[in-house]
Amino acid sequence: MKEQGLTFVTEEDVKNLPYFRALVKETLxxxxVIPLLIPRACIQDTxxxxxxxxxxxxxxxxxWAVSRDEKEWGPNPDEFRPERFLEKEVDFKGTDYEFIPFGSGRRMYVPYANLLGETGVTLLLNFNFKLPxxxxxxxxxxxVMTGLAMHKSQxxxxxxxxxNK
Structure with a gap:
């Protein structure tokens, strides 16, 4: 969709971009965003x-620790390698417990991931980014600074x- 000289991307468009989706997942x-998820209580002996x-x-x-488990992510889990999500199909939805950037169950927030994909592709289509x-x-x-949410120290x-198109 074009509007005001910009090209906008929809969720359907992002579904057709497997490497971009892998890039977003690897970033997360x-x-x-939140290294320690909201505490939960066991409802039965487990x-x-x-x-x-x-x-x-x-x-x-x-x-944070779950996403660096060598049993799930192989050697060098700290290495940024989006291809691992092309080799292993996992999703944000909280059912693949080795990848839970938004938690799992009723309190998770998946729409953020979808918005991130649409916004990210739209920005990349319309702008080149340079360091200042x-x-x-x-x-x-x-x-990064540690706390409730992780954010860059700078x-x-x-x-x-x-x-220009």
């Missing part, structure tokens, strides 16, 4: 990884230039 795997968890126990899920003031890519600070600043 490496840098989950056994996980050999541990007995009694009903009523509060459970905290570390999404002659900055080089290897000078980008990738350190904001990434980009200069958008409209693509």
């Amino acid at each position: 795997r490496i840098e989950p 056994k996980i990884a050999g541990y007995d968890i009694p009903a009523g126990t509060t459970v905290n899920v570390n999404a 003031n002659g900055m080089k890519a290897d000078e980008i600070n990738m350190d 904001h990434l600043k980009l200069v958008p230039e409209k693509v």
Whole structure:
């Protein structure tokens, strides 16, 4: 869809872009928005990884650690490699427990992922992005601050230039 000289992308368009979807998933795997999910309570006695968890126990899920499990993601889980999502079909919907950037169950928030895809492709179609003031890519600070939500210790600043079509 075109409007005001810009090309807009829909969710249907994003479904036809497997590598872009893999790129978004890998970004969320490496840098989950919320590293510790909302605490949950077990509703029945459960056994996980050999541990007995009694009903009523509060459970905290570390999404950051889950997304770096070598058993699920292979060697070098800290390496940014979107291709892993072309090799392994997992989704945001919370049923693939090795990939839960938005949690699982009734309290998860998947529409954010869909919006991220549409917005990301729309931006990439309409703009070229450059680093400011002659900055080089290897000078980008990738350190994060820990807390309830993970965010960069220094904001990434980009200069958008409209693509001439």
